[in-house]
Amino acid sequence: MFDFLKKLIKGKDSGKPEIENKPLQKKVVKKTKVKDTSKKKDTQKLKKTNTSKDSKTKSTRKPSVNLDSNTKQNSEKTLSFSEKIKLGLKKTREAISTNISSLIESGSIDDEFYEDLEVSLITADVGYQATQMILEKLKKEVKINGLKESQELKPLLKKILVELLKKIESPLIEINSTPFVILVVGVNGAGKTTTIGKLTKLLLDENKSVLIAAGDTFRAAAKEQLQVWGDRNNVTVISQATGDPSAVIFDSMQSAKAKGIDIVIADTAGRLPTQKHLIDELEKIKRVIQKFDSNAPHETVLVLDANTGQNALNQIKTFNEAVPLSGLIMTKLDGTAKGGIVAAIAQEYSIPMRFIGVGEQIDDLKIFSAEHYVEGLIE
Ligand SMILES: Nc1nc2c(ncn2[C@@H]2O[C@H](COP(=O)(O)OP(=O)(O)OP(=O)(O)O)[C@@H](O)[C@H]2O)c(=O)[nH]1
Numbered sequence: 001m002f003d004f005l006k007k008l009i010k011g012k013d014s015g016k017p018e019i020e021n022k023p024l025q026k027k028v029v030k031k032t033k034v035k036d037t038s039k040k041k042d043t044q045k046l047k048k049t050n051t052s053k054d055s056k057t058k059s060t061r062k063p064s065v066n067l068d069s070n071t072k073q074n075s076e077k078t079l080s081f082s083e084k085i086k087l088g089l090k091k092t093r094e095a096i097s098t099n100i101s102s103l104i105e106s107g108s109i110d111d112e113f114y115e116d117l118e119v120s121l122i123t124a125d126v127g128y129q130a131t132q133m134i135l136e137k138l139k140k141e142v143k144i145n146g147l148k149e150s151q152e153l154k155p156l157l158k159k160i161l162v163e164l165l166k167k168i169e170s171p172l173i174e175i176n177s178t179p180f181v182i183l184v185v186g187v188n189g190a191g192k193t194t195t196i197g198k199l200t201k202l203l204l205d206e207n208k209s210v211l212i213a214a215g216d217t218f219r220a221a222a223k224e225q226l227q228v229w230g231d232r233n234n235v236t237v238i239s240q241a242t243g244d245p246s247a248v249i250f251d252s253m254q255s256a257k258a259k260g261i262d263i264v265i266a267d268t269a270g271r272l273p274t275q276k277h278l279i280d281e282l283e284k285i286k287r288v289i290q291k292f293d294s295n296a297p298h299e300t301v302l303v304l305d306a307n308t309g310q311n312a313l314n315q316i317k318t319f320n321e322a323v324p325l326s327g328l329i330m331t332k333l334d335g336t337a338k339g340g341i342v343a344a345i346a347q348e349y350s351i352p353m354r355f356i357g358v359g360e361q362i363d364d365l366k367i368f369s370a371e372h373y374v375e376g377l378i379e
């Protein structure tokens with residue numbers, strides 16, 4: 001599905017040679033969608049009509065993106081992809097690289113230097129194992145190349161980090177079914193709903209039709225929040241007055257199928273890894289969806305808040321046990337979060353990091369690229 005998004009990294013960035021962007025697991029979009037106008041009409045109709053008795057489907061044609069957002073988007077239009085990532089990661093970069101950069105620029109390579117670097121990496125959320133791996137590789141390269149001054153290490157450190165992060169760089173998902181179902185899960189407040197709004201925009205920009213399922217039937221005002229994003233994107237949001245998240249998602253899939261919609265994105269209520277009954281509920285949601293399509297959900301994405309640090313690893317473990325994850329999205333990297341957690345994830349898991357969130361506005365979701373990420377983190 002996200003094959004087309006690769007060009008956002010490759011094509012639009014004139015200044016940098018950068019990444020090759022080959023996914024680790026070779027996944028190819030086999031199906032080329034030919035849009036026919038009748039389908040478009042159907043999609044439009046769907047936006048206007050309610051789809052089932054029990055469901056409320058709403059759609060508003062007025063875009064309601066606020067002025068601040070538009071101003072920001074306009075000023076960002078002139079920036080290249082890598083510049084946008086850099087801008088988004090500014091505070092994170094300040095948090096992570098102030099230590100590392102000043103350390104690297106400060107003197108000779110000795111035991112004390114390695115100890116300080118170890119502390120800096122661990123405090124930047126890189127995690128113990130990834131830090132040891134990085135240090136080991138650095139020491140080896142230093143020996144081979146006979147390096148003496150710590151400032152010579154910066155390109156090496158970046159190279160090692162890029163190699164590590166490439167392991168989870170993979171914006172490709174094979175779209176093999178319509179509707180293609182993306183189930184979005186995560187802890188409370190991680191940024192699921194906001195990410196769905198931003199992801200919808202990315203998909204619409206690529207001429208995919210999208211329907212959003214308001215599967216968070218738990219939190220007050222969850223539906224309304226999602227509806228705001230539906231309005232901004234001018235897409236249908238299916239919700240129910242009360243009830244079971246599985247029923248909402250099932251209903252959404254039925255509706256999407258009837259109308260020939262390409263992609264259903266399903267929101268879910270936030271839940272903690274410790275809330276076993278709620279984690280188990282995800283399995284139920286999955287089972288119910290599978291009654292409709294045995295291969296669905298086609299993509300199960302865990303949204304992680306970069307500020308949670310090492311706890312992200314625990315979240316991946318627990319959610320992955322309940323509903324095997326096919327992708328991750330790391331949000332709030334525009335804040336002061338120390339983005340090293342992505343390295344810790346790459347060290348322990350092979351689950352692709354699909355996107356990163358670098359703000360609250362509709363255009364603040366970027367494809368994860370190892371090279372741009374590292375450039376954004378370390379000056
Ligand atoms: N700065 C910043 N804020 C973000 C980002 N993504 C989400 N947020 C904010 O984080 C807060 C929580 O976002 P939601 O999308 O409501 O999170 P959620 O996971 O759906 O929350 P629950 O439904 O309560 O579990 C909101 O204030 C969002 O605007 C991001 O990338 N950067």
Ligand SMILES: [Mg+2]
Nearest residue numbers: 192193216222
């Ligand atoms: Mg939510």
